[in-house]
Amino acid sequence: MTDIDILVSEVGPRDGLQSIDAILPTAVKNAWIKAQAAAGFREIEVGSFVPPSVLPQMADTADVVRAALELPGLDVAVLVPNLRGAQDAIESGAHKISIPFSVSETHSLKNVRRNHEQMFAEVSKISELVAQQPQPPHFEAGLSTAFGCTIEGPVSEDLVVASAERLMQCGVAEVGLSDTTGYANPAQVTRLVRKVQAAVGKENINGVHLHNTRGLGLANVLAAIEEGITTVDSSLGGIGGCPFAPGASGNIVTEDLVFMLEAMGLRTGIDIDKLLAVRNILSTALPDEPLYGFIPDAGVPKGFQEQ
Ligand code: ZN
Numbered sequence: 001m002t003d004i005d006i007l008v009s010e011v012g013p014r015d016g017l018q019s020i021d022a023i024l025p026t027a028v029k030n031a032w033i034k035a036q037a038a039a040g041f042r043e044i045e046v047g048s049f050v051p052p053s054v055l056p057q058m059a060d061t062a063d064v065v066r067a068a069l070e071l072p073g074l075d076v077a078v079l080v081p082n083l084r085g086a087q088d089a090i091e092s093g094a095h096k097i098s099i100p101f102s103v104s105e106t107h108s109l110k111n112v113r114r115n116h117e118q119m120f121a122e123v124s125k126i127s128e129l130v131a132q133q134p135q136p137p138h139f140e141a142g143l144s145t146a147f148g149c150t151i152e153g154p155v156s157e158d159l160v161v162a163s164a165e166r167l168m169q170c171g172v173a174e175v176g177l178s179d180t181t182g183y184a185n186p187a188q189v190t191r192l193v194r195k196v197q198a199a200v201g202k203e204n205i206n207g208v209h210l211h212n213t214r215g216l217g218l219a220n221v222l223a224a225i226e227e228g229i230t231t232v233d234s235s236l237g238g239i240g241g242c243p244f245a246p247g248a249s250g251n252i253v254t255e256d257l258v259f260m261l262e263a264m265g266l267r268t269g270i271d272i273d274k275l276l277a278v279r280n281i282l283s284t285a286l287p288d289e290p291l292y293g294f295i296p297d298a299g300v301p302k303g304f305q306e307q
Pocket of ligand 1: 180251
């Protein structure tokens with residue numbers, strides 16, 4: 001990553017689409033991913049390997065991965081909930097595999113029906129499988145509900161740190177912090193990034209996955225990058241919204257994130273005009289889904305990115 005400062009990882013095709021009822025046709029997903037890669041994106045989370053009975057929106061993930069692997073210079077990322085999903089992900093040839101680990105054990109039991117010990121065991125098995133591959137994919141764990149849980153409320157920071165350490169011992173290549181519920185504030189982001197860095201080493205925590213549910217998404221990004229975080233997840237048009245807060249954006253809006261970073265002189269490698277044009281693919285295919293973002297409405301300031 002020598003020619004960019006921050007890696008903006010697009011997660012709309014996974015996090016965005018899994019939160020809405022409509023099923024985007026495979027051809028549209030492929031066109032979206034292709035257009036966004038052409039706008040300069042280096043990493044896109046294209047889907048998740050979960051049973052179609054649970055998330056029919058993700059049933060075509062293997063096909064989407066196959067198409068995305070054709071795109072030059074793109075790291076193809078997928079999410080998996082368990083070993084079974086990881087086997088599918090490895091078979092698909094995805095470059096990067098992420099597993100969410102809910103620091104809130106109640107959330108973990110509800111979401112993946114596993115307690116923490118069962119999750120650590122699952123992560124260890126996946127790490128072993130990954131290590132056996134001739135070309136091992138990058139395997140990381142996201143500490144979800146790290147900033148608070150819709151069921152448990154506040155989540156212990158000590159437990160976040162202990163979980164990060166344990167996940168590294170289970171063989172993941174790195175851990176990330178996820179504000180699954182949109183509860184985080186910038187002071188909390190600063191504190192928690194520092195604590196996890198101190199526990200596992202700065203080189204083993206590079207990414208954050210933040211939501212904009214309560215409007216603090218970009219402020220939280222800024223706090224994270226000031227602490228040395230270099231990978232930030234976001235979704236085009238903030239698609240997906242938040243099922244618990246109608247009218248509120250879910251993921252950070254990619255367009256606004258790229259604008260903020262580039263305006264600050266942080267290189268993303270992304271052409272914002274090309275990025276804004278990608279929205280048309282989504283608004284045409286999903287006319288009833290709200291798309292969020294300020295930059296798409298306001299436009300970029302005169303002279304922006306022209307130098
Ligand atoms: Zn998310």
